[in-house]
Amino acid sequence: MSEVVLSERLQERIKTLISRYPEGKQKSALITILHEVQNENDDYLTTDLMDKIAEILSIKPIEVYEVATFYSMYNHKPVGKYMLEFCRTSCCATRKAEDMMEYTCQKLGVKEGEVTPDGLFSVRGVECLGACGYAPMLQLGDFYHEFLTKEKIDQLIEDCRAGKVELISKV
């Protein structure tokens, strides 16, 4: 039995998510639950958290590990509070996405995939995010930042440092 305690909001949310599937098919909620749990836990999953989810869904822990390692949006190592994910697939690449990413890496003094020493930022190149017409772009939390320029990146990083950037969208 894992000792991880999930927040009350999260527990409620998990119940809602499970209720969307027929009885006995609760495993279907796994992928969404992993997102929610990751969002509340510094954006990465630990073995304890995954074991806890397995316990809630009454499935084997290995089933959770298998799923959590298949999908690229789950992290298994600590990442920066602000993770800047640059799309680098063709359409963005033709509009100089690689330059934008290089610029950001240089500015923050990190390499792709690394976290800044203060734990605030990490930069990562990802595959197509579906914003090809608005290239170059990056994803930060739930949000897409499109038609990037160096000035926009400077501004965004400044806003992040000032704590002015929301990560989860609200509707």
Next chain:
Amino acid sequence: MSKKILLEHINVPGIQGYEAYRKVGGYASVEKALKMAPLDIVEEVKKSGLRGRGGAGFPTGMKWSFIDKKSGKPAHLVCNADESEPGTFKDRYLMEKLPHLLIEGMITGSIALEAHLSYIYIRGEYMWVYRILERAINEAYANGWLGKNIKGSGYDLDVHVTCGAGAYICGEETALIESLEGKRGNPRIKPPFPAVSGLWGNPTVVNNVESIAAIPYIVNNGGEEYAKIGVGKSTGTKLISASGHIKNPGVYEIELGLPVDEFMNSDEYLGGMYSDRPLKAVVPGGSSVPILPAELFYKNAKGEPRLMTYESLSDGGFASASMMGSGGFIVYDDTTCVVRNTWNFSRFYHHESCGQCSPCREGTGWMEKILWRIEHGYGNMEDIDLLWEIQRKIEGNTICPLGDAAAWPVAAAIRHFRDEFEFHVKYPEKIKDRNHFVAEPWEKVKHLVKKEEVLV
């Protein structure tokens, strides 16, 4: 102005919300469908000639008629909103701006299939759209369009939205179903097809967002009315997401049959190239479809003008044409390096292969590595032939179409731009800078490689 079906009300203020949507006639198709026999709705969709908008272009009505109703198992309608094909962003636009249109289509479609539990599977990166849809679904429940006994008809229906977490492969229908069941997105072996055994072993239909969003119009106005738009077997309107080196990138709704030239160059649509650089090549239907060089783009091999239809874009087969695909229209000017672009696509497919079957798991990685070598100046002439052979060995030998999708762009690039690959091999020092074609446009260096026999 051509006719708008999907995006007709896109500019109505507040259209994201229920009130505004209802005011412009939203949910009328549900009212009508509840009074119709389910088979009649399927019949209307068949008559409309609507073809799947996800990429394969399979007739939607036909797909619906395959569903196994005799089994006694509950049927499901699943909306494929896992839009991840590079170059495609139409579904996101539609769901973000008109969430209720999709939900209305889901309800009407479910009625036709006699499904009582339906899902929208959206890619994990579109998290804010997920929340928009979640809210819209709640609004639909609150207004009695979902839940028990919809509008007093005795028909029950639940629609939920669920998300993925970053896997292109989940756009393949059986992988999507696996993922929806909370498993790894490994495509299933077919047969059995989802219409017989899909979600939790029940008969399931998986449709693209755009296909489902076209259902309300078809039910409201009749299939024949829809079929009047378009040319031949390409009926109705299609969303095209345009990107790359064009003046006005974005999502456009076009009537199928629009001349390619008009779409590309008129100010109503793409407005031509974004700088004075000439057109070099176009990928007309998302990264998986073969790239078309400029000389085969406006006119087909016989010299006839190309139209934006399923048939015209593929007229000539892979030798001299491409495919409509998902409508991801990517335009490249002459500063683009085709080898680099092909490597880029290959990296994408290598990254997204699920790893289940051997040709795709091993072949995509191999192709990427060879293309990386050629692009970075370490290639040799045999590599080009090797690439050609590898793609031929992957194509058709895999469980799902991802193998084909990975093979086609490589095949087309070699078929049409072999001399550029040879240039990379022969002049490694000239290609060190990744923007080398900006300084030295292809036209200026082309004479350095002798034109050799093109593979067909």
Next chain:
Amino acid sequence: MKVTIDGQSVEVEPGTTILNAARMIGGDVVPPAMCYYSKLKGSGGKCRCCLVEVSKGSDANPTPMPKLVASCCTTVMDGMEVKSGSSERVSEARKSVTEFLLINHPLDCPICDQAGECDLQNLGFNHGKEATRYQEGRRTFEKIDIGDKIQLHMNRCILCYRCTFVGDQLTPERCHGVMNRGDHAEISTFIQKNIDNEWSGNMIDVCPVGALTDKTFRFKSRVWFTKPMDAHRDCDKCCGKVTLYNFGDEILRVSARKNEYNEVEDFICNTCRFEKKNMSDWTIDGPRKFAKYSVINQNNYSGKMETVEFDTPDQTVLTGRAEDRKAISMINVK
């Protein structure tokens, strides 16, 4: 239902797969199978080695199938005509699948315990090329310890998923699975964890390559230098029917009995496999029959040997040491 494979017809039950129909005919028409395992439900379809060409769909609908199909998961139709070994397309496809499976394989057969009874070796033997066209670095994995009896050597794995089916279908709780995706997918327990239950040893038997091997047999002998004999004992957990791999009277390894397709006849428990290593534990039934085309049969020198002329000061190079020959001789096995 009647199905014709490479010109040979056979009557089968409805629902039979093409592969199983081919196995009923036997011989050269049988497609190779790296991931399908008849005793594991849900296996198959992944390796694409068993692709065949369906040149006639059925009597009712004679249209040929446009693509090659995986014979292990395609069921036959009445009147179906299939081309297996006789089709150029099929042998091309098998060659390419073999090449794909080998590009990232370490090819460390000289130090691999599976060598001699390896499905991939047999596949390479029949459909492989002499040289590789792969210039890139091969994929390697960190070693993962999964207990003191089974060695996991992920570099050799071809991701057939058979061992995960063993976990699901034989053991009480599966604790290993496939992590990651694409060509980085690997068999793992995710956290370093022992796979420890009474049936786990069957993972070794179902593994078509040397990714899962028996630690108690590790580096002890090449399999072709052993004396394989069928034996049995009364076991309260399993059928107790096994094959012993001996050197003289010493039992080097115990495995389940395998048929000509390298599939076990009955799964055995770990007690039989790992703990009963005395001759007194077993009753010998007789020598094990080898599959005709297996690599182990090519190298076995327990039969009559031709003497060759070879200029070497060391005669044992040609004939083996006399005491070794005696230790693996089948002459005294009933």
